[in-house]
Amino acid sequence: MPTSTVEQYIKTIYQQEERAPRETVPMKRLSEAMAVTPGTATAMVKHLASCGLVRYTPRKGVVLTTEGQKLALTMVRRHRLIETFLERVLQYDWSEVHDDAERLEHAVSDKFIQRIDAYLGFPATDPHGDPIPSADGSITRRNVVALNKCAPGDTVRISRVTNEDPAFLLLMKEQHLVPGTAVVVVDISETAGTVTVRYEDGAAPFTLSIATSTTIMVERGSPETEKL
Amino acid sequence: MPTSTVEQYIKTIYQQEERAPRETVPMKRLSEAMAVTPGTATAMVKHLASCGLVRYTPRKGVVLTTEGQKLALTMVRRHRLIETFLERVLQYDWSEVHDDAERLEHAVSDKFIQRIDAYLGFPATDPHGDPIPSADGSITRRNVVALNKCAPGDTVRISRVTNEDPAFLLLMKEQHLVPGTAVVVVDISETAGTVTVRYEDGAAPFTLSIATSTTIMVERGSPETEKL
DNA sequence: TCCTATACTTTGAGTACTCAAAGTATATAT
DNA sequence: ATATATACTTTGAGTACTCAAAGTATAGGA
Numbered sequence: 001m002p003t004s005t006v007e008q009y010i011k012t013i014y015q016q017e018e019r020a021p022r023e024t025v026p027m028k029r030l031s032e033a034m035a036v037t038p039g040t041a042t043a044m045v046k047h048l049a050s051c052g053l054v055r056y057t058p059r060k061g062v063v064l065t066t067e068g069q070k071l072a073l074t075m076v077r078r079h080r081l082i083e084t085f086l087e088r089v090l091q092y093d094w095s096e097v098h099d100d101a102e103r104l105e106h107a108v109s110d111k112f113i114q115r116i117d118a119y120l121g122f123p124a125t126d127p128h129g130d131p132i133p134s135a136d137g138s139i140t141r142r143n144v145v146a147l148n149k150c151a152p153g154d155t156v157r158i159s160r161v162t163n164e165d166p167a168f169l170l171l172m173k174e175q176h177l178v179p180g181t182a183v184v185v186v187d188i189s190e191t192a193g194t195v196t197v198r199y200e201d202g203a204a205p206f207t208l209s210i211a212t213s214t215t216i217m218v219e220r221g222s223p224e225t226e227k228l
Numbered sequence: 229m230p231t232s233t234v235e236q237y238i239k240t241i242y243q244q245e246e247r248a249p250r251e252t253v254p255m256k257r258l259s260e261a262m263a264v265t266p267g268t269a270t271a272m273v274k275h276l277a278s279c280g281l282v283r284y285t286p287r288k289g290v291v292l293t294t295e296g297q298k299l300a301l302t303m304v305r306r307h308r309l310i311e312t313f314l315e316r317v318l319q320y321d322w323s324e325v326h327d328d329a330e331r332l333e334h335a336v337s338d339k340f341i342q343r344i345d346a347y348l349g350f351p352a353t354d355p356h357g358d359p360i361p362s363a364d365g366s367i368t369r370r371n372v373v374a375l376n377k378c379a380p381g382d383t384v385r386i387s388r389v390t391n392e393d394p395a396f397l398l399l400m401k402e403q404h405l406v407p408g409t410a411v412v413v414v415d416i417s418e419t420a421g422t423v424t425v426r427y428e429d430g431a432a433p434f435t436l437s438i439a440t441s442t443t444i445m446v447e448r449g450s451p452e453t454e455k456l
Numbered sequence: 457t458c459c460t461a462t463a464c465t466t467t468g469a470g471t472a473c474t475c476a477a478a479g480t481a482t483a484t485a486t
Numbered sequence: 487a488t489a490t491a492t493a494c495t496t497t498g499a500g501t502a503c504t505c506a507a508a509g510t511a512t513a514g515g516a
Binding site: 459461464468469475477478479480482483484 | 487488489490491492493494495496497498499500501502503504505506507508509510511512513514515516
Binding site: 026027043 | 495
């Protein structure tokens with residue numbers, strides 16, 4: 001039985017690997033993501049290696065083993081199902097779900113997760129559009145790009161919002177920039193560092209920084225095109 | 229912020245005080261209830277006293293302070309609301325709810341509890357008939373007696389089942405001996421050590437031991453009488 | 457009154473984390 | 487080739503628990 005601290009480290013390493021695939025995760029990034037000192041991260045990583053959850057190369061970094069990936073996907077599944085449950089059933093706003101899910105995911109049983117999965121009708125994604133791994137650990141990755149990688153004129157549909165900042169999520173909801181919404185890219189200005197989008201229904205256009213737009217993942221192609 | 233270990237000790241002391249009111253809880257009972265060695269209980273109790281949660285008299289025992297009672301009632305409220313939620317929403321059997329609730333109660337936020345309370349329609353009791361303390365810590369105690377304290381011929385309604393053994397709870401459900409059910413006491417035999425009850429609808433009577441019958445709390449008076 | 461069983465406390469040590477601070481390796485710039 | 491910044495590791499110590507085992511107080515029986 002892994003402790004909840006171990007679960008949290010493994011999940012964090014998974015998220016760091018996701019952000020930069022095919023690279024080892026260095027101690028600096030891990031310790032910052034876990035909000036601990038580098039020495040603590042080193043000590044923990046040695047322990048994780050002795051448990052067979054990661055492969056650790058001193059002064060290089062760490063990668064998850066197959067077993068580590070399995071545990072990570074279990075935790076991601078728990079986290080995302082709990083987030084979905086909090087939003088859909090207990091009326092949390094999508095900006096509020098993260099912290100509570102972070103604490104609950106280490107306390108729930110497999111039975112609890114199975115039951116909320118069934119209660120929610122086996123959802124494919126959480127409120128942020130993140131895919132929910134299945135019980136056997138498989139995860140479907142959709143073909144998405146960051147909003148800032150689109151070209152002016154593109155019609156795109158918002159698929160995921162990976163930024164967890166509650167204030168940002170609140171703003172996004174106000175502007176209806178949530179998974180499922182279709183928008184047209186009006187302008188991307190490297191000079192101003194901004195991205196402007198407009199809505200198909202003709203509402204006032206909205207501008208955000210390129211930095212934050214990297215956290216908005218979209219599917220290319222208008223909804224109409226896909227229907228063909 | 230109390231740790232979940234502290235929360236668990238306080239809740240356990242509360243339950244022991246409930247079982248024998250107006251007495252201090254000795255270390256032996258506490259250490260057994262917590263499944264730790266007596267030395268561990270002594271050390272912890274000193275810590276709880278230094279936090280102002282209990283009053284501790286060496287070699288006598290421990291009593292909750294007002295602050296300790298407040299924390300205990302918070303934990304009892306959480307536990308019972310979670311149990312109710314697991315049974316009513318996630319389709320757990322009442323014999324299964326305890327263990328999951330025991331782990332979740334230390335991980336949930338106040339907001340989570342508020343939302344569950346509202347979602348369930350502010351229930352007064354949990355699946356075992358135990359009263360759920362309100363958010364301000366008040367608890368309504370109904371006037372109940374143990375089944376073995378009744379007299380043959382009494383018509384009683386089951387109010388609480390304080391035995392947590394899953395096998396026992398499963399049997400009780402099979403026999404419809406759950407909170408709300410009205411039964412007539414047929415016979416109490418001190419010699420045989422048994423209590424026999426029959427159902428008002430004429431189903432076959434059921435016999436259980438006096439020892440287990442002490443965990444079944446009932447209200448005296450037939451439902452008809454109460455309607456007057 | 458003394459004796460003994462029992463309950464209780466104390467002590468020393470171990471686990472699973474954490475940090476601060478000192479020491480070491482490495483990439484890069486000069 | 488050497489210096490330096492940075493990343494990283496090691497060490498020593500602290501917190502919050504836990505147990506085993508040794509020592510102490512107390513109630514009740516002889």
